[in-house]
Amino acid sequence: MERQNLLCVLMSLQLVMACGTIPPAKNKCQQIVDGYDCSDLNLESVPDAVPNTTRNLDFSFNPLTSIYKGIFTRLSELLSLDLTRCSIDFMYEDVFATQAKLQTLILTGNPLIFISGRAFCGLKSLVQLIMPQTEVKDLEHIPSSDLQLETLDVSSSGLQTLDGLTAFNLNRMKTLNLARNHIPSICASDLVAFRDTPGDIDVSFQSNDILRVEPGAFRSLRFGGLDFSDCFTRADVSVVLRGLEGVATEKLKLGAFNDGPHRYIKTESLHSLCNMTVTHLNLQMQRWEDVSNATFECMGGLKVLEMTEMHMHSLPDNITTMGKLSQLTLDRNDFENMCDINAHNFPSLTSLSMRGMWGRLVFQGNCLRSLSHLEYLDLSHSGVYVEGLCCEQQLQGLGQLRFLNLSYNFAMRWDALPFTATPQLRHLDCSNVNVNLSGSAPFRNLALLETLNLSRTSVSVTHSHLLEGLKSLVHLNLRGNPVSGGLVSDPDTFKPVPLLESLVLAECELTAIEGNLFHALTKLTYADLSANYLTKLCASPSFSLTVIRLNFAHNRIELVDIDSVEGLGPKSSVDLSFNPLACNCSNIKFIDWVKANVDKLMHFEDTLCNASNRRVQFSEVNLRCNIFAGLTAFGVMMLIIFVATAVVVIAKKRKYGRYREL
Amino acid sequence: MALLFMSQAVLLFKATAEQVRWPEHVLCNSPNFQLSYVSCDPFQDVGLTLNPCPDLHSVQVNSSLSLVLNHSIEELYLSLDLIHGDQKPIHYDDSLCLSHLPRFTFCGRRKGELVNHDWPLKIKAIRYIKGQFNAEIRLVNQDGHQIACANVSLNKG
Numbered sequence: 001m002e003r004q005n006l007l008c009v010l011m012s013l014q015l016v017m018a019c020g021t022i023p024p025a026k027n028k029c030q031q032i033v034d035g036y037d038c039s040d041l042n043l044e045s046v047p048d049a050v051p052n053t054t055r056n057l058d059f060s061f062n063p064l065t066s067i068y069k070g071i072f073t074r075l076s077e078l079l080s081l082d083l084t085r086c087s088i089d090f091m092y093e094d095v096f097a098t099q100a101k102l103q104t105l106i107l108t109g110n111p112l113i114f115i116s117g118r119a120f121c122g123l124k125s126l127v128q129l130i131m132p133q134t135e136v137k138d139l140e141h142i143p144s145s146d147l148q149l150e151t152l153d154v155s156s157s158g159l160q161t162l163d164g165l166t167a168f169n170l171n172r173m174k175t176l177n178l179a180r181n182h183i184p185s186i187c188a189s190d191l192v193a194f195r196d197t198p199g200d201i202d203v204s205f206q207s208n209d210i211l212r213v214e215p216g217a218f219r220s221l222r223f224g225g226l227d228f229s230d231c232f233t234r235a236d237v238s239v240v241l242r243g244l245e246g247v248a249t250e251k252l253k254l255g256a257f258n259d260g261p262h263r264y265i266k267t268e269s270l271h272s273l274c275n276m277t278v279t280h281l282n283l284q285m286q287r288w289e290d291v292s293n294a295t296f297e298c299m300g301g302l303k304v305l306e307m308t309e310m311h312m313h314s315l316p317d318n319i320t321t322m323g324k325l326s327q328l329t330l331d332r333n334d335f336e337n338m339c340d341i342n343a344h345n346f347p348s349l350t351s352l353s354m355r356g357m358w359g360r361l362v363f364q365g366n367c368l369r370s371l372s373h374l375e376y377l378d379l380s381h382s383g384v385y386v387e388g389l390c391c392e393q394q395l396q397g398l399g400q401l402r403f404l405n406l407s408y409n410f411a412m413r414w415d416a417l418p419f420t421a422t423p424q425l426r427h428l429d430c431s432n433v434n435v436n437l438s439g440s441a442p443f444r445n446l447a448l449l450e451t452l453n454l455s456r457t458s459v460s461v462t463h464s465h466l467l468e469g470l471k472s473l474v475h476l477n478l479r480g481n482p483v484s485g486g487l488v489s490d491p492d493t494f495k496p497v498p499l500l501e502s503l504v505l506a507e508c509e510l511t512a513i514e515g516n517l518f519h520a521l522t523k524l525t526y527a528d529l530s531a532n533y534l535t536k537l538c539a540s541p542s543f544s545l546t547v548i549r550l551n552f553a554h555n556r557i558e559l560v561d562i563d564s565v566e567g568l569g570p571k572s573s574v575d576l577s578f579n580p581l582a583c584n585c586s587n588i589k590f591i592d593w594v595k596a597n598v599d600k601l602m603h604f605e606d607t608l609c610n611a612s613n614r615r616v617q618f619s620e621v622n623l624r625c626n627i628f629a630g631l632t633a634f635g636v637m638m639l640i641i642f643v644a645t646a647v648v649v650i651a652k653k654r655k656y657g658r659y660r661e662l
Numbered sequence: 663m664a665l666l667f668m669s670q671a672v673l674l675f676k677a678t679a680e681q682v683r684w685p686e687h688v689l690c691n692s693p694n695f696q697l698s699y700v701s702c703d704p705f706q707d708v709g710l711t712l713n714p715c716p717d718l719h720s721v722q723v724n725s726s727l728s729l730v731l732n733h734s735i736e737e738l739y740l741s742l743d744l745i746h747g748d749q750k751p752i753h754y755d756d757s758l759c760l761s762h763l764p765r766f767t768f769c770g771r772r773k774g775e776l777v778n779h780d781w782p783l784k785i786k787a788i789r790y791i792k793g794q795f796n797a798e799i800r801l802v803n804q805d806g807h808q809i810a811c812a813n814v815s816l817n818k819g
Contacts, residue, residue: 084774108774258765
């Protein structure tokens, strides 16, 4: 009978699983750094397996419903407690009475209907209280008297007013997240609590449906950042800005999102910017109703201006107020010609980002000439098109440029020395641009260059002077540039780059590596030769095997010479995944090495022996390849040969004997 | 009886060892147009609805997506593969949330938050396609954790 019951249980379980509605679950808490992960185990209390000394406990996604004093009593060493989505609706007094060391309490997603006024008693060290989506309708319902928080997150919680904010001690507060609530109006009296803050606090009102801000409500207050993104469904930007008059904030966000409403900003709406101190203004995804020189009249104090995806074709040509601007972001706009940004408006610019233009961006010569302080220029994914040769004229005047990203653009025909105007370059990314070289040593003036990405540029890796002059180069990526003949035969190819630490030669159609190709690379710590046609793992004797990562994945290696891996130090690794490695006695030394050095093999689970098309894990290989087995095989072979010879001789003798009888 | 017991035990083991299969959800079911999806995330199903179903006449569709986040999404990346027979004719990647460019209101949400996302879609291509199509859609966060996964199946006569 018992067996039948068990069978029924098994069958019903199987049926449920076949229907597939039960996710795979852990069945016990797992140890993590300095603590335990007991999430999603259907627990109603902390299991005994979690020791009293636990410092971090992830108890999220368990059904607690109500929490009382005593539930965490023995865990007095806790620093972090995650109670995310535990269905807690009642939180009674003294729940954390013994958690004097607790620094982070996460209550995300709990429908907190009741929080006792003494619920947080004892939390003397708490600095982060994270409680978004907790259905707290009023800040007054959060017992704040004992708290000295640095972070309070009450986003998405249905707050309708800022009542109760004054009860919080904001002296140490760095981040206050009030985003996605239903706060329609902000008055000066709501903000009294900010009068004594040090001035570095970030406050987010993002996605609140703001209707009214009392003019001058923020006067004399100081902030690290104020976020009013997506707050303009019912009110114009000017309503918020009038309320902000007199404020001093490092960062001000007035942008929108792809999935939110977009408002057209009028020039006159921005007049209040003249009456506040802002260093960094973000207007992402808003749209201009009218753009003129006057639009920027009150932005004279800005150092950073972000105007991503604002459907802009051009900037006015006579902005006289932006002399202090050092960073300008114009990503994802509609500029068609680089000259349309009128770079002369921004003489102090050190960083210009124009990623992801929607159409084609003509990179005309001398457009950026006035940006003599520019250090960072990102033109990637922008359909950059150069008529004629690049980039000597186009980069004219950019003598201080350190970072240049030209990746993912149209094909370019380079000048003999394309970067002659930018000798200070440290990082150059030209990946996925079809490059046509005119000269023999295009980088010879870039003695300070540290990073060069030439992946998928069609440059010839075997070009004898390609790397000439790059004596400071540390990282070189040549992925996806096929090498004709499959072999880099010149042993001096990498001689100009003696400081190279990372080299990528993946997908280059290499069939072999010359033994002394890397002899100059004594500092190499990463070599990626994956996805080639190599049949041999070659570790150059010149680079140190004590600290190196070798990637030979996706090649055609069957046999591995034990000498090439035996010297790999404890911090070194090799990736031989997706190679047709042989699992027979000819590879036995390597197989034994793998079994003893699993930690040195990257992607061990994909490192299989499949010379015979049978994908077998190395741990499953069990070969007998000792010398006696070899001798036995030799002896048997000799015996067979001897018997066969004897049979032939006897048969011949009998045959001749018959002839004689005849 | 013993044999039956053993076979059940073996089958049970297989069922637990294999990846979980969530139920199929039908979004549209008309004689000429069927659209459905199955969550391919081992930890959770995902709620998706379209109103009205896109057809020859309506290209404007209100979509609504609901899921609980198992991980935070300071960054969120979309990966889509369109599968037609044995081929994957279209692969599409996009970054939905970046720390410097949060494109959607749900960017920056924390672990455990419920994301309810309503978005009007314009589906024009539906008029021109014909046949059976499958698509796999994955959302991955800044640490490489999968946020959601769905296998979508479309059949248009």
